[in-house]
Amino acid sequence: MPRKKVLITVTTYPLPSRSHDELVCTAGMLETGEMIRIYPVPFSFLGGLREKGHVSSFKYTWIEIDLKKRTDDFRPESHSPVNYDFRDLKILDSLDTQNNWAARKLACLQNVYVNMEKLIEDSKAPDNVSLAVFKPASIIKLEWEETDREWKDEWKDLRKQGDLFNQDKDPEILMPKLPYKFSYVFTDETGKQRKLMIEDWEIGALYWNCLRAANGNEEIALQKVKGKYENEFKNKDVHFFMGTTKEWHMRRAKNPFVIIGVFYPKKEAQRSLF
Structure with missing residues (x-):
């Protein structure tokens, strides 16, 4: 599967889980306006991005990452990282709230x-x-x-x-x-x-x-x-x-x-x- 460009919009509250699939479920928008689910993602990883100064907030930040469709989940939006160490992750631009969230609206409110x-x-x-x-x-x-x-x-x-x-x-x-x-x-x-x-x-x-x-x-x-x-x-x-x-x-x-x-x-x- 080709690399995906995803605008992170959602992170659920962390939960312990045997498979670790539910540690954090992250969802976001593709450039087409379609939504995508990425799990598992460790919440500590997202927090580490802020601590290292990569992004001020992981929400409304565009990323590029290698993903694969989950074969154990019938929901079409569900994917998981190809590399669990996220070595392929690329942090792109964050969308601010200027002009009453104009950039965020353009990305998120297509459908x-x-x-x-x-x-x-x-x-x-x-x-x-x-x-x-x-x-x-x-x-x-x-x-x-x-x-x-x-x-x-x-x-x-x-x-x-x-x-x-x-x-x-x-x-x-x-x-x-x-x-x-x-x-x-x-x-x-x-x-x-x-x-x-x-x-x-x-x-x-x-x-x-x-x-x-x-x-x-x-x-x-x-x-x-x-x-x-x-x-x-x-x-x-x-x-x-x-x-x-x-x-x-x-x-x-x-x-x-x-x-x-x-x-x-x-x-x-x-x-x-x-």
Whole structure:
């Protein structure tokens, strides 16, 4: 397979896994406007790019990399690195937010869904669409529910089996487990109300940052997350990056999608026709 030029737009929250496929799932845009999924990618690798000064943020950065279609994943967008040491990776330009995200919009908003039923229909065979950009008609609210505060023991044991990317590295849990599951309640063009979980790295990082700023007060931290994802984003031209989980897509769940990223430029001022 030829080298791919990919604009990184999404990184999911890291998870321990036996195969390490779910450490981090990264998604992005091809120059055609199609989406692509790359896994496994170690989150520590993406963080290392920032620490080494290669990029200020791995999001909205163009990369070139050798990829291969995953043979163990029926979803057409799913690929994995040819070289797990990323020796072939080339870092290109990053897209800034100038002119209200003009460059990012050009790259990311070429193919946009507005009807959830249409997206779900396209996720069925033979198309099996598993990644998409979706524009909600309105955001109703951000919800959260408390969940387990520690990784399951069997997941911790999986990490002890060694690191696929660095066999000399001591096993570790890369990130603490989020104690809350966040979800968006929104409507599509039909007016039907939907609720989907958010599995973006960005909302997890925001929660931990808010928790530190609140000196460990979880209620204050949650309200700060709500302040951004509900109150502030209501004034933005919000789009969702959506993706399916392999398990629920394979099971042909009624709705296999989750929100894996949020795209939020300012709303454009509407010009009068008179």
